[in-house]
Each structure stands twice: as C-alpha cells, then as structure tokens.
Amino acid sequence: MARPQVPIAAVDVAAYTIPTATPESDGTLEWRATTLVVAEARAGDWKGLGYSYADTATATLVHDRLAALVVGRDALATTDCWNVMVREIRNLGRPGVASMAISAVDNALWDLKGQILDVPLVGLLGDARSSVPVYGSGGFTSYSMQELTAQLRGWVDEGIGRVKMKVGRSAQADPARVRAAREAIGAATLFVDANGGYSRKQALAMADEFAALGVSWFEEPVTSDDLAGLRLLRDRAPARMDITAGEYGYDAWYFRAMLEAGAVDVLQADATRCAGVTGFMRAAALCEAFQVPLSSHCAPSLHVHACCAATPVRHLEYFFDHVRIEQMLFDGAARARDGMVSPDRTRPGLGLMFKRADAARYAV
Numbered sequence: 080m081a082r083p084q085v086p087i088a089a090v091d092v093a094a095y096t097i098p099t100a101t102p103e104s105d106g107t108l109e110w111r112a113t114t115l116v117v118a119e120a121r122a123g124d125w126k127g128l129g130y131s132y133a134d135t136a137t138a139t140l141v142h143d144r145l146a147a148l149v150v151g152r153d154a155l156a157t158t159d160c161w162n163v164m165v166r167e168i169r170n171l172g173r174p175g176v177a178s179m180a181i182s183a184v185d186n187a188l189w190d191l192k193g194q195i196l197d198v199p200l201v202g203l204l205g206d207a208r209s210s211v212p213v214y215g216s217g218g219f220t221s222y223s224m225q226e227l228t229a230q231l232r233g234w235v236d237e238g239i240g241r242v243k244m245k246v247g248r249s250a251q252a253d254p255a256r257v258r259a260a261r262e263a264i265g266a267a268t269l270f271v272d273a274n275g276g277y278s279r280k281q282a283l284a285m286a287d288e289f290a291a292l293g294v295s296w297f298e299e300p301v302t303s304d305d306l307a308g309l310r311l312l313r314d315r316a317p318a319r320m321d322i323t324a325g326e327y328g329y330d331a332w333y334f335r336a337m338l339e340a341g342a343v344d345v346l347q348a349d350a351t352r353c354a355g356v357t358g359f360m361r362a363a364a365l366c367e368a369f370q371v372p373l374s375s376h377c378a379p380s381l382h383v384h385a386c387c388a389a390t391p392v393r394h395l396e397y398f399f400d401h402v403r404i405e406q407m408l409f410d411g412a413a414r415a416r417d418g419m420v421s422p423d424r425t426r427p428g429l430g431l432m433f434k435r436a437d438a439a440r441y442a443v
C-alpha cells in the first residue's frame with residue numbers, strides 16, 4: 080500500500096556565526112566570519128536538515144513568515160511548499176534574503192522527504208552519475224604569497240587536480256600571484272575568480288596575461304550585473320579560457336537572462352541561494368536547454384547529491400570556508416577523495432547530521 084501523506088509538524092531555524100580561520104578577502108569583499116542558517120523540518124518521527132550561508136535576517140524570515148506556511152502541508156509535496164513560499168515573499172522581493180530563506184527550508188524538506196522514504200537525495204532526484212569532480216577553492220587575496228601557494232599546493236597533493244584562487248583586488252599584484260600559484264601547482268588546472276573586480280578593458284588585458292599562465296577559467300572578470308561585459312569577455316578571451324558566473328542567481332529568470340545573453344561558458348548556481356534543491360534542478364534544466372555546463376557554487380555538502388543528479392554538471396566547488404565549517408559541524412560532510420565527492424548511499428536524504436553541541440558556541 081502506498082504511504083499516506085505525512086503532515087509537516089514544525090520548521091525550526093537557528094543561525095551560527097563562525098569566525099574564519101584568518102581574515103579573508105576577494106576582489107571586492109572582505110570578511111572575518113561566515114553565518115550558517117540551519118533549518119530543520121519535522122514530520123512524524125522524521126527530521127530533515129537544510130541550510131544556507133546567509134545573513135541572520137534569513138533565519139528571522141524563516142521563523143516569522145515561512146515556517147507557518149509549510150506546517151500542516153504534506154512533507155512529500157516539496158513543490159507545493161516551494162510555491163507557497165515563493166508566493167508569500169512577493170512584496171519582499173525575490174533575490175537575496177527571501178530566496179536564501181526559501182533555500183534553507185526547501186533543502187530541509189528535500190532531506191525530510193529522503194528520510195521519510197529512506198532513500199538518499201540523489202536517488203529521489205534520479206542519479207546521473209555516482210560521483211562528481213571537485214575543484215579546491217580559496218586562494219584569498221588576503222593571503223600572503225606563502226599562504227596562497229601552500230593552500231593551492233595542498234589540494235593538488237590531496238589529489239584535487241583543479242584549484243581556484245581569488246584575483247581582482249589589485250591589477251598590479253595579480254599577475255605575480257597567479258604566476259606563483261602556477262609554479263606551486265605544476266601542471267594542475269588553475270582557475271581564477273575576480274568577483275567582478277575588474278573593468279572590461281582591465282579584464283580583457285588580464286585574460287591574456289592569465290591565459291599565458293594556463294588559466295582555463297575566469298570567473299566574474301567584470302561585475303555579473305554587466306551581461307554585455309561578460310559576453311564581450313566570452314567572445315574575446317582566449318579559446319581555452321571559460322568565462323563563468325551565476326553565483327548571485329536567486330531565480331530562474333536571472334539564469335535565463337544570463338544564458339540568453341550568451342554571457343557565460345559555464346553557469347554557476349548555488350542551492351543555498353537559488354531557492355534550494357528545487358531551484359538548482361531548474362537551473363540545471365535551463366543549462367540543458369542552452370547547452371551550457373553547470374558548476375555548483377560553495378556549500379559542497381549540500382550540492383553532492385544534486386550534482387550527481389543534474390545532467391549538465393561539470394564540477395562542484397570545494398570552497399575552503401565551507402569545507403571547514405561543514406566538517407566541523409556536520410557528521411557526513413563532503414570529503415574529497417581522488418578529486419571527487421560521492422553521495423553516501425547508506426544514509427537517507429542529504430546524509431548529514433548536525434552537531435548541535437559543537438555548533439552551540441557559535442549560536443547567534
């Protein structure tokens with residue numbers, strides 16, 4: 080007999096602010112802490128865990144507005160819950176806090192569904208592959224040359240053959256930093272991310288300099304708000320260099336606009352921002368329609384299952400900050416082996432257990 084509906088009993092939310100290991104910066108931002116917003120959805124005897132990296136305002140929105148909306152609805156009806164949350168935030172605006180709040184809840188509901196049906200999330204979504212390649216990501220502009228090269232080299236020594244560093248803070252200093260990185264990692268694949276720190280002409284000049292150092296991925300060479308600028312870079316950068324962006328995508332229309340503009344060689348999407356696993360799989364469908372590969376942004380433990388289910392996925396970002404936080408606070412956190420991560424098929428849902436006692440000291 081088919082399983083009866085299971086009403087959602089509660090959605091709890093909490094925020095934790097974790098100081099970074101050292102001060103961090105990229106081309107356009109500096110930070111010393113990261114906030115993790117954890118949502119837990121309960122139904123029957125089951126509990127689902129979801130999260131986002133967001134502001135504490137995200138937790139407030141989940142608590143004050145979204146939780147009550149999904150309580151009482153069928154725990155298997157993830158699309159119904161998603162629709163009702165999206166309708167609720169109409170006047171608040173879809174990008175930013177609102178979509179991050181929906182993400183945390185949607186992710187918890189997908190995990191909950193996996194718990195109830197006792198299948199890993201990748202099985203619920205439908206496996207496309209058994210593991211996904213990762214790239215090591217960090218290389219902050221706040222790092223000394225020694226810190227930069229040691230981190231990138233460390234990933235290569237661990238068997239992760241692709242690494243990404245930050246650029247865009249100083250057009251004068253960047254070529255020497257990239258050259259040092261290249262020397263440190265030998266023949267490994269080198270990506271750079273400017274976080275929109277260059278002007279169009281600066282970025283064009285940098286594309287040539289970086290290409291000479293074998294850089295094959297130039298992320299946000301100009302601001303992602305400048306789709307024509309990204310398209311210019313995509314058309315004029317060397318052929319072996321991918322132009323990429325998409326991390327500030329909160330809805331399908333953003334991704335469609337970026338793809339319609341021909342702005343990227345690879346689209347990036349983040350299930351902690353784009354309204355959860357539901358939104359991420361829709362971004363993947365758009366990528367298929369436009370024949371553009373997809374790469375997940377940050378939050379590695381959250382993306383393992385979706386990246387093994389979404390056909391256009393090329394790789395998963397193994398972001399230093401989030402790897403550190405997830406290994407500290409989640410039992411079952413993603414851990415790269417031979418440059419790949421694989422879903423744990425012995426556990427239902429996302430396969431993550433929140434270490435509440437360890438997190439308590441970071442509670443906001």
Ligand SMILES: [Mg+2]
Pocket residue numbers: 272274298299326
């Ligand atoms: Mg980026």
